[in-house]
Amino acid sequence: MSDTRQRLKEIPGMDIILNYDWVQTWSEKIGRIRIKRIINQELNEIRKSILNDENFEFNAETFKNSCLNSFVFASRPNLKRVINATGVVIHTNLGRSLIAPEAVKAMSEIALCYSNLEYDLKAGTRGQRNSLIEDLLCSITGAEAAFVVNNNAGAVMLCLAALAKNSEVVMSRGELVEIGGSFRIPDIMELSGAKLIECGTTNRTHLYDYERAITENTKMLLKIHPSNFRIEGFTTSPERRDLAKLSRDKNLIFMEDAGSGLLVDGEIINLPSNSNEITIKSCLEHGADIVTFSGDKILGGPQIGGIVGKKILIDKIKKYPMARALRVDKVTMAGFEATLRLYAQGRYDEIPTLRMLRLSSDFMKDKAVELAEKLSHKINAEIRVLPVEDAAGGGSCPEIKLDGFGVSIKHKNFGAGYVQKLLRGLEVPILCGAREDEIVLHVRTLQKTDYDVVINSLEKILNA
Numbered sequence: 001m002s003d004t005r006q007r008l009k010e011i012p013g014m015d016i017i018l019n020y021d022w023v024q025t026w027s028e029k030i031g032r033i034r035i036k037r038i039i040n041q042e043l044n045e046i047r048k049s050i051l052n053d054e055n056f057e058f059n060a061e062t063f064k065n066s067c068l069n070s071f072v073f074a075s076r077p078n079l080k081r082v083i084n085a086t087g088v089v090i091h092t093n094l095g096r097s098l099i100a101p102e103a104v105k106a107m108s109e110i111a112l113c114y115s116n117l118e119y120d121l122k123a124g125t126r127g128q129r130n131s132l133i134e135d136l137l138c139s140i141t142g143a144e145a146a147f148v149v150n151n152n153a154g155a156v157m158l159c160l161a162a163l164a165k166n167s168e169v170v171m172s173r174g175e176l177v178e179i180g181g182s183f184r185i186p187d188i189m190e191l192s193g194a195k196l197i198e199c200g201t202t203n204r205t206h207l208y209d210y211e212r213a214i215t216e217n218t219k220m221l222l223k224i225h226p227s228n229f230r231i232e233g234f235t236t237s238p239e240r241r242d243l244a245k246l247s248r249d250k251n252l253i254f255m256e257d258a259g260s261g262l263l264v265d266g267e268i269i270n271l272p273s274n275s276n277e278i279t280i281k282s283c284l285e286h287g288a289d290i291v292t293f294s295g296d297k298i299l300g301g302p303q304i305g306g307i308v309g310k311k312i313l314i315d316k317i318k319k320y321p322m323a324r325a326l327r328v329d330k331v332t333m334a335g336f337e338a339t340l341r342l343y344a345q346g347r348y349d350e351i352p353t354l355r356m357l358r359l360s361s362d363f364m365k366d367k368a369v370e371l372a373e374k375l376s377h378k379i380n381a382e383i384r385v386l387p388v389e390d391a392a393g394g395g396s397c398p399e400i401k402l403d404g405f406g407v408s409i410k411h412k413n414f415g416a417g418y419v420q421k422l423l424r425g426l427e428v429p430i431l432c433g434a435r436e437d438e439i440v441l442h443v444r445t446l447q448k449t450d451y452d453v454v455i456n457s458l459e460k461i462l463n464a
């Protein structure tokens with residue numbers, strides 16, 4: 001016991017530690033308060049070790065190295081660039097869509113300057129931020145009116161609350177989806193105050209199922225795009241046009257949550273003709289009264305939730321108090337507007353998500369060959385180019401597998417899992433695929449500036 005007390009006494013006090021030269025240097029870089037916090041955590045670990053292990057003693061050198069490691073880590077941003085070599089274009093865990101350079105320019109200008117976010121320059125009076133994008137969104141989708149909120153989950157909740165609170169909303173059991181763990185339609189429905197009425201079965205729902213579920217309390221028919229799953233085999237669901245007609249006949253609202261936000265014809269991004277994906281414009285043409293979608297999935301813009309449709313309904317949605325809680329920030333607004341302008345001009349290859357979906361096989365093969373070649377000069381491992389399966393990903397087009405190219409690297413001593421771990425620990429972390437004992441770099445999702453970083457990092461790690 002007295003020995004434990006003696007070992008605890010050997011730990012220097014905070015005041016002394018804060019005066020060490022190496023601590024002072026870092027204190028300027030990350031701030032005194034955070035330095036103290038980190039040192040405290042380090043000291044707590046040491047005290048715990050002393051109490052739990054009778055052979056453990058304070059060691060100044062070990063303490064210093066451990067602190068320095070923590071300081072370096074604390075000095076780097078928590079949210080940082082990573083390199084996506086997974087071939088999954090819209091990767092929800094990696095920030096979904098990259099934003100077009102032109103949109104980034106607009107975002108940075110609006111962030112750095114005052115703007116007419118809510119000021120009508122013509123009239124010299126207060127304006128509406130939504131008016132900045134409404135006309136563009138209407139001209140691209142053919143809608144009568146449009147509104148944007150923070151994200152699609154918010155858009156769905158707002159529409160349900162504004163249009164169907166305390167009323168029944170009928171939807172198919174085949175569409176009761178959970179997206180990304182936190183967006184569950186039944187939960188969103190409950191939060192909105194609308195009452196969910198399920199009809200049909202998981203694999204088959206007929207028009208008469210909807211018809212029978214309608215009561216005098218029904219306000220809406222809701223269709224949800226099965227963004228991240230697909231039921232295969234014996235399935236049926238009514239055509240949009242038929243749902244729209246039923247809804248008109250019964251004086252209901254027909255709303256669709258389209259999920260990914262396709263603004264261009266499928267061929268433009270090489271979707272197969274039998275794909276389930278449908279443009280926002282077609283949803284409206286087929287009779288949907290309200291359509292919601294994400295801004296950062298296949299649309300390829302910043303995170304927003306788009307709402308388009310009938311003016312009379314959009315007006316109600318805009319005025320609903322919940323809209324204020326979901327409003328879009330000015331920087332996002334600038335980026336979204338700039339992205340829509342690229343659409344209006346048909347400049348699809350300047351929208352990174354669309355560009356990566358459209359890449360040709362030849363282009364990716366050339367990129368893979370070039371990367372493999374450069375790597376083989378730098379690292380001692382088995383390197384080859386191979387065809388790979390990429391994906392659109394991120395709650396869009398689950399059925400669509402994209403053919404891509406990759407570079408596999410097999411190190412004679414390091415297993416794939418170990419190399420992946422090393423790559424994740426880099427200052428610019430690299431995420432990639434793996435198969436058996438080789439890692440696979442998918443080139444589809446590599447950006448121009450990624451290649452040198454990938455080559456240098458792999459050289460550093462694998463030749464170490």
Ligand SMILES: *Cc1c(COP(=O)(O)O)cnc(C)c1O
Nearest residue numbers: 151152153179225227259294395
């Ligand atoms: C992704 C998705 C959502 C959620 O959209 P966020 O923009 O992530 O809030 C809702 N519905 C469908 C069908 C989706 O695919």
